[in-house]
Amino acid sequence: AQSVTQPDIHITVSEGASLELRCNYSYGATPYLFWYVQSPGQGLQLLLKYFSGDTLVQGIKGFEAEFKRSQSSFNLRKPSVHWSDAAEYFCAVGGGDMRFGAGTRLTVKP
Amino acid sequence: DGGITQSPKYLFRKEGQNVTLSCEQNLNHDAMYWYRQDPGQGLRLIYYSQIVNDFQKGDIAEGYSVSREKKESFPLTVTSAQKNPTAFYLCASSPRSGSSDTQYFGPGTRLTVL
Numbered sequence: 001a002q003s004v005t006q007p008d009i010h011i012t013v014s015e016g017a018s019l020e021l022r023c024n025y026s027y028g029a030t031p032y033l034f035w036y037v038q039s040p041g042q043g044l045q046l047l048l049k050y051f052s053g054d055t056l057v058q059g060i061k062g063f064e065a066e067f068k069r070s071q072s073s074f075n076l077r078k079p080s081v082h083w084s085d086a087a088e089y090f091c092a093v094g095g096g097d098m099r100f101g102a103g104t105r106l107t108v109k110p
Numbered sequence: 111d112g113g114i115t116q117s118p119k120y121l122f123r124k125e126g127q128n129v130t131l132s133c134e135q136n137l138n139h140d141a142m143y144w145y146r147q148d149p150g151q152g153l154r155l156i157y158y159s160q161i162v163n164d165f166q167k168g169d170i171a172e173g174y175s176v177s178r179e180k181k182e183s184f185p186l187t188v189t190s191a192q193k194n195p196t197a198f199y200l201c202a203s204s205p206r207s208g209s210s211d212t213q214y215f216g217p218g219t220r221l222t223v224l
Contacts, residue, residue, distance in 0.1 A: 009150065032210045043114075043200055043215035044153075051210055090152060094209050102152040 023091030
């Protein structure tokens with residue numbers, strides 16, 4: 001069965017610093033991978049998705065993610081974090097039977 | 111404006127009462143989903159529907175019921191049989207229900223049972 005693990009429950013970074021959020025997946029075939037962001041009390045917004053092809057995927061708000069099959073990972077990165085990036089981030093695998101990680105809460109220090 | 115609407119945003123109910131959460135989409139999507147979100151647990155699938163008049167149980171369907179009489183609408187009823195109904199409920203839709211289909215989410219309804 002497909003599953004997703006986000007090892008970090010909470011991460012704090014300083015504004016302007018780089019960010020990497022980790023995601024590991026378990027999936028029997030070629031995975032379809034997604035990153036979503038959720039602001040407090042809101043729904044989830046799609047940041048980016050990987051289906052096939054180039055393993056480095058660009059998304060909205062300056063985010064990117066890299067698919068590494070050998071490591072079963074799909075880590076989310078941003079070169080310079082803004083205070084408005086503070087939110088909860090969810091990695092997910094699959095589509096119709098989508099499985100979500102538990103989420104990583106990002107705090108941005110001024 | 112295309113999107114998914116959920117109403118109400120906040121809902122309070124007394125213990126033992128059934129309550130229905132609304133979800134409407136105008137994206138012409140075939141598939142719709144209901145998730146429950148609790149702190150630190152991510153999203154858990156309650157029910158999903160691939161087409162009108164058809165729906166399947168997800169991982170935590172006990173104490174919930176749904177209907178899909180129209181393509182645009184997928185209401186969720188939280189029954190008195192649900193032991194711990196206080197949570198944040200998210201509705202989503204996707205063009206179809208395949209592995210490559212992106213799910214799009216509504217703004218959510220926070221249910222508090224007093």
